[in-house]
Amino acid sequence: MSSARVETRRETARVSTAADALGSWGRQLQRLPLHLVIIIFVAIWIVPTIGLIVNSFRSVGDMNQAGWWTTLFPPHSFTFASYQQVLDTENVVPSIFNSILITVPATVIQLAIATMGAYAFAWMKFPGKDIFFIVIVGLMVVPIQMTLIPVLKIFQLTGLAGTFIAVWLAHSGYGLPFEVFLLRNYLGGLPREIFESAEVDGAGHAVRFLRIAVPMTVPAIASLTIFVFLGVWNDLLVSLTYLGSSPNRPFTVVITQLVTSLGGGWQFLTAAAVLQMSLPLAVFIFLQRYFVRGITSGSVKG
Amino acid sequence: MDRIITAVIAIIGVPLVLLGYIYAGEWVIERLPARVQVWIRPYFWALPAIGFATVFMVYPLLRTVVLSFRNGADTQWIGWDNYVYFFTFPDTLTSLRNSLLWLVFYTLFAVGLGLIIAILLDRVRYEQIAKIAIFLPVPISAVAASIIWKFMFDYQPPGTVQTGTLNALLGSFGAQPVAWLVNSTTNNAALIFVGIWSITGFCMVIISASLKSISTEVLEAARIDGANEFEIIRLIVTPLLWPTITVVGTTMIINALKTFDIVFVLTSGAYDTDVIATQMFRQLANAHYGRAAAVGVVLFVAIVPLLVVNIRRFQQQEEQR
Numbered sequence: 001m002s003s004a005r006v007e008t009r010r011e012t013a014r015v016s017t018a019a020d021a022l023g024s025w026g027r028q029l030q031r032l033p034l035h036l037v038i039i040i041f042v043a044i045w046i047v048p049t050i051g052l053i054v055n056s057f058r059s060v061g062d063m064n065q066a067g068w069w070t071t072l073f074p075p076h077s078f079t080f081a082s083y084q085q086v087l088d089t090e091n092v093v094p095s096i097f098n099s100i101l102i103t104v105p106a107t108v109i110q111l112a113i114a115t116m117g118a119y120a121f122a123w124m125k126f127p128g129k130d131i132f133f134i135v136i137v138g139l140m141v142v143p144i145q146m147t148l149i150p151v152l153k154i155f156q157l158t159g160l161a162g163t164f165i166a167v168w169l170a171h172s173g174y175g176l177p178f179e180v181f182l183l184r185n186y187l188g189g190l191p192r193e194i195f196e197s198a199e200v201d202g203a204g205h206a207v208r209f210l211r212i213a214v215p216m217t218v219p220a221i222a223s224l225t226i227f228v229f230l231g232v233w234n235d236l237l238v239s240l241t242y243l244g245s246s247p248n249r250p251f252t253v254v255i256t257q258l259v260t261s262l263g264g265g266w267q268f269l270t271a272a273a274v275l276q277m278s279l280p281l282a283v284f285i286f287l288q289r290y291f292v293r294g295i296t297s298g299s300v301k302g
Numbered sequence: 303m304d305r306i307i308t309a310v311i312a313i314i315g316v317p318l319v320l321l322g323y324i325y326a327g328e329w330v331i332e333r334l335p336a337r338v339q340v341w342i343r344p345y346f347w348a349l350p351a352i353g354f355a356t357v358f359m360v361y362p363l364l365r366t367v368v369l370s371f372r373n374g375a376d377t378q379w380i381g382w383d384n385y386v387y388f389f390t391f392p393d394t395l396t397s398l399r400n401s402l403l404w405l406v407f408y409t410l411f412a413v414g415l416g417l418i419i420a421i422l423l424d425r426v427r428y429e430q431i432a433k434i435a436i437f438l439p440v441p442i443s444a445v446a447a448s449i450i451w452k453f454m455f456d457y458q459p460p461g462t463v464q465t466g467t468l469n470a471l472l473g474s475f476g477a478q479p480v481a482w483l484v485n486s487t488t489n490n491a492a493l494i495f496v497g498i499w500s501i502t503g504f505c506m507v508i509i510s511a512s513l514k515s516i517s518t519e520v521l522e523a524a525r526i527d528g529a530n531e532f533e534i535i536r537l538i539v540t541p542l543l544w545p546t547i548t549v550v551g552t553t554m555i556i557n558a559l560k561t562f563d564i565v566f567v568l569t570s571g572a573y574d575t576d577v578i579a580t581q582m583f584r585q586l587a588n589a590h591y592g593r594a595a596a597v598g599v600v601l602f603v604a605i606v607p608l609l610v611v612n613i614r615r616f617q618q619q620e621e622q623r
Contacts, residue, residue: 134617149598164305
């Protein structure tokens with residue numbers, strides 16, 4: 001009797017594990033559409049970029065004869081011809097240097113000024129502070145287009161049009177509202193006691209800013225640096241407007257001008273696009289954590 | 303060479319100048335009477351930022367409004383003529399229509415797909431790697447993205463080899479190739495899709511972060527009560543994500559209205575694909591400053607409601623601080 005019960009118990013145990021196995025298979029099967037949908041999304045988002053990269057290593061003749069996917073099967077015929085052609089094209093190499101010479105100073109200038117301004121808004125009281133800050137919050141969404149003509153005229157009057165200084169200043173002006181906003185929120189979240197005890201110890205604002213505020217804000221400044229840097233590196237409109245056809249124009253402007261002027265025979269620009277996006281992609285891949293943190297903390301940016 | 307020197311001077315010089323400004327300014331301020339100190343110090347610290355914002359944003363904004371009522375050479379008041387031009391000329395009306403298309407479809411799909419993908423990826427083990435794939439286009443510039451998609455949309459006459467990915471795909475189903483960027487029934491959709499492709503990862507990351515903050519207990523309780531996954535998403539997850547969705551949505555609306563790069567690189571506004579921003583740039587390049595300014599003002603007016611929403615949200619956040 002008791003052994004029979006044990007037997008049935010064993011039986012049910014075996015059955016239940018079998019049902020479990022079947023269930024988990026069933027569940028996996030049920031989840032198949034989920035996986036399929038995700039795979040389709042991932043493919044749509046990743047295939048175009050892969051196509052560009054593959055094409056950039058093919059000859060223009062091959063690009064015109066068959067799609068990029070054909071090269072994935074032997075015989076592969078990869079070549080650096082497009083890269084050679086891009087680098088030999090007039091203005092391209094200087095424009096890559098221009099991009100660096102525009103991006104680095106523009107980033108440094110605006111972050112330095114923004115951090116200082118944010119400190120005032122976070123830790124000082126002054127009449128009109130709230131109104132100033134609300135204006136800054138409002139300016140975050142003002143389209144750059146609203147400012148192009150008068151700023152261009154200022155640059156023409158001062159002889160700055162077509163110079164690096166013009167785009168450094170313009171980028172800084174456009175970037176500041178968002179940066180002041182973000183850094184002020186971060187700085188304002190630092191513990192009040194630290195600043196108060198420093199004040200009691202006789203530290204002036206210069207010391208409190210440089211020795212306490214700035215070092216403690218490094219995480220926020222780091223994320224912001226990545227974004228500002230890439231924003232300026234990828235910018236087209238600001239440089240197109242203030243540099244136009246000047247020899248100081250950056251890589252994005254030169255690529256755009258080649259695309260629109262070439263009509264046919266633009267295929268070798270695949271290599272230019274790969275060169276242009278390699279820096280942002282490298283930054284994203286190696287600094288992913290800062291990147292995502294920056295986006296989620298500053299999701300208001302327009 | 304001398305340009306490199308200028309850049310190095312700027313990189314080292316600007317922080318040094320700011321340090322000098324801080325130390326010299328504080329040295330002076332600390333020697334002033336205490337009451338003056340309290341009054342003057344904050345303005346001293348905020349001055350560079352406020353100065354930049356004034357010169358590059360506030361003044362130009364007001365000046366653009368003024369310019370929009372002046373003729374091209376800025377010598378004469380011409381009343382509403384620039385606006386009349388904008389709202390009656392067929393080309394500018396097309397750009398207005400296209401910007402509305404961008405506004406609706408770009409925003410809807412970027413936020414919608416971001417939400418859907420975030421929810422789907424939350425349910426699988428390979429979430430992180432799939433997220434990287436979806437996010438990959440975000441750091442890519444619009445210029446490079448445009449070249450990527452120029453290849454996707456590439457069109458050859460029927461009967462010849464299709465080297466564009468989409469037309470080859472169509473061909474494999476036996477369909478005729480489509481001139482995506484020329485055909486006026488597909489080109490706006492094609493351009494808007496490039497925009498969506500570039501930004502969905504951004505929406506997904508923000509929505510996903512907020513999704514992770516929903517407590518699993520709430521979801522478990524709903525499951526025990528017999529709710530199915532679709533009910534959970536519709537009745538619990540989406541309402542809890544709503545504040546995030548509106549923030550992302552307003553950002554996308556602003557992006558949509560400001561769209562410039564993709565259209566400028568892929569079609570330059572040809573074949574009825576112009577948007578407000580490219581229209582404005584063309585007027586500016588042709589030195590029609592008054593008309594360009596009027597286009598800018600129209601763009602700004604469209605954004606004002608969002609500006610108000612942003613300020614309201616900011617004030618609410620301030621009260622909670």
